[in-house]
Amino acid sequence: MYVSLDVSGGGAAWELEQRRLAATEDDQARGMFFRGALHVIAFLGGEGSVARCKGVAGVWEINPFQLYSVSRYLRMVSTAARLLAPRQGGFDEVLERMGAQATVDFLASLFGRELLAESAGSPRLLLESLGDAYRMAVSYGERYPVWTGERSARFIMRRDFMPAAYHEGVLRGALEAVGARDVRVSGRQVALLDSEFELSWR
Template sequence: MYVGTEASSGGGAAWELEQRRLAATDEDQARGMFFQGALSVIANLGGEGAVARCKGVAGVWEINPFHLYSVSRYLRMVSTAARLLGPQLNGFDGVLHRMGSQATVDFLASLFGRELLAEAAGSPRLLLESLGDAYRMAVSYGERYPQWTGERSARFIMRRDFMPAAYHEGVLRGALEAVGARDVRVMGRQVALLESEYELSWR
């Protein structure tokens, strides 16, 4: 099993984000909406100075929400933001979780997200079944799918994904709550550098 220096925290250490960035190729891309969402979190917590610093580190100034950008740029932005904002949000993982939650809000507000919610029709099960396809509309890399462990529980598998578990805990919680799931529990663990699994339950 892969274990980072912050094994209990979902792999949020700065050095690990750098490892993930180095593993990315030019073909590994994410839509600009995720950059905008991250910058919204950064602006709310760190102000315009932090926004300018994160944009500069990422080398991205004008962002089109539907355009695909290198995920390595996104990882640079997130890593810088985590260092700047960590003290306010209980460290790297708190920042990553907040950004994952914001990513869900932004994706569900997009055309892709509205289609996903319409297909799910208020069903957490249908949402999780469709989530892999939704990811493929938002990013160019990776594989994601559920393994059912009960009527209201699942293990969600992510392969070759560049964001740490804490980030996707925020994503998955936000997605399930968006279709009316209550008492949502999400616990992620890193299996390898770019592989993670999430135990999900709700009512």
Template sequence: MHVGIESSAGGAAWELELRRLAASEEDTARGMFFQGTLDVVGFLGGDGAVARCKGVAGLWEINPVHMYPVSRFLRLSSTAARLLAPQLDGFEGVLRRMGTQATVDFVSSMFGRDLMHTAAGSPRKLLQSLGDAYRAAVSYGDRYPLWTGEKSARFIMRRDFMPAAYHEGVLQGVLEAIGAREVRVAGRQVALLDSEYELSWK
């Protein structure tokens, strides 16, 4: 179970705002993550919700491979989470779903295909290469595994702007995409922009 800095929706929204304030214009993410979130919003909330999220982010046309300020993604994500929380088990449920969608979009991109080819069906190789894959998708942060067993690891993220619930969805999705079974992911925030994830699979 994810343990956040705040458990309430209001606290989670405020946490996203603090993250946004910590970001600079040089902290960027590829448009595929924006589009993936908008796909979730459109599916569950309709065109009006999509328009509202685009307006908040100040982005009306999004190129999946272009880099955009992560501060805009945080605005979009916060609005999406508030709009969809009643349908997806609260604020963190929305973030988790957004993370899962991000994995779907990433795996189908040229960056994700390179990662899956390098991993060659091995969850360990996947996690070892995941930090490099993140660097192809975002301009900030550091990510790496610490091995705790043959089929378990603690995955470390430093200076990442998305909450642990989002990356729980990402990590669950990418391990399942490589063919891992009975995947378990439990994330925790250790600081505003730092998080750690206990991973296991069969």
């Protein structure tokens, strides 16, 4: 079993390790998320950082549609965040950037194009469909909106392995992709694998 003893990212690094240890082999994510993270790592840290993160994750050739253990993804993301945080404003900033890239890659996929077509430019329809979209991309968790207004919602994530900062990037990117303006996303963790997000837009 891989156990990271490097906690140079502080509490955030320790938390990612706890999330990884909570994952089973049945908890899987598609390779598109690995490739998206590697795009960010290459842009911010260069090919040396990419090689190190691939090595830590034990993933070299990545099929964007294949499912891989999410624990490998968490190893990659945690290593990247520790490497890049000192130059990018902190651990959470790196995670949010990776989340935003994950949205770009997902929306460019067949699954994402179907989601955008079903949403028809409506942030409300997008959020209603987002739980189903996640189920096409990962094998774990539950996600759904609770409406608090015409242009606001609380988005609930249960048993998801990525921290709130990562999903702030995901949700902001998804809403902006359907034309939402002045998007505000504020997440909070309510348990190790459970988070809630306050969303609003124009």
